[in-house]
Amino acid sequence: MAILKIARMGHPVLLRRCDPVADPGAPEVRRLVADMFETMADAQGAGLAAPQVHAPLRIFVFRAAPERAGEDAEDMPIGDTVMINPEVELLSDDRVLGWEGCLSIPGLRAAVPRAPRIRYRGVDCDGNRTERTAAGFHARVVQHEFDHLNGILYPMRMTDFSLFGFTDEMARFAAAAARQEAAQQTDQQTETNR
Numbered sequence: 001m002a003i004l005k006i007a008r009m010g011h012p013v014l015l016r017r018c019d020p021v022a023d024p025g026a027p028e029v030r031r032l033v034a035d036m037f038e039t040m041a042d043a044q045g046a047g048l049a050a051p052q053v054h055a056p057l058r059i060f061v062f063r064a065a066p067e068r069a070g071e072d073a074e075d076m077p078i079g080d081t082v083m084i085n086p087e088v089e090l091l092s093d094d095r096v097l098g099w100e101g102c103l104s105i106p107g108l109r110a111a112v113p114r115a116p117r118i119r120y121r122g123v124d125c126d127g128n129r130t131e132r133t134a135a136g137f138h139a140r141v142v143q144h145e146f147d148h149l150n151g152i153l154y155p156m157r158m159t160d161f162s163l164f165g166f167t168d169e170m171a172r173f174a175a176a177a178a179r180q181e182a183a184q185q186t187d188q189q190t191e192t193n194r
């Protein structure tokens with residue numbers, strides 16, 4: 001197994017429509033999938049699509065960690081999953097904003113509109129077919145990774161560019177805002193106690 005180099009936004013491999021996998025069980029496909037899992041874990045990502053490691057094929061891997069999952073049965077933690085030649089069906093015309101990052105756009109994150117519920121299906125290297133409905137983070141990560149297979153990066157889905165920034169800057173200001181709010185609450189309590 002190997003940790004693969006991740007293509008960053010600006011590389012043309014991220015902008016093309018990827019090719020279907022003719023034989024999901026082929027040794028080179030198994031090796032690629034194993035390397036993608038290792039690369040995703042090393043980069044501490046929630047998902048990784050084959051074009052991000054310079055392989056323009058219809059394959060992505062993902063996981064929904066317990067801390068990212070919700071309470072909904074369709075938003076439960078999901079272990080390491082591979083989807084080869086996947087299909088995604090949006091089950092709602094609604095779009096909800098949620099924060100996303102991308103290993104090909106390091107250091108940045110944004111609020112991106114996505115369908116709140118989807119159905120998706122695909123196969124693994126042994127030909128086992130998976131079909132699931134998903135909501136919440138689970139639905140979001142699958143839509144994000146599926147977009148990569150069609151050359152779509154999350155900024156192309158954005159509607160409000162004021163919700164786009166460097167992760168560390170936003171964390172710094174979020175922390176400052178939380179401290180200010182806590183200080184105001186303490187002031188109010190002090191006044192009430194007088």
Ligand code: NI
Pocket residue numbers: 101102103104144148
């Ligand atoms: Ni991505």
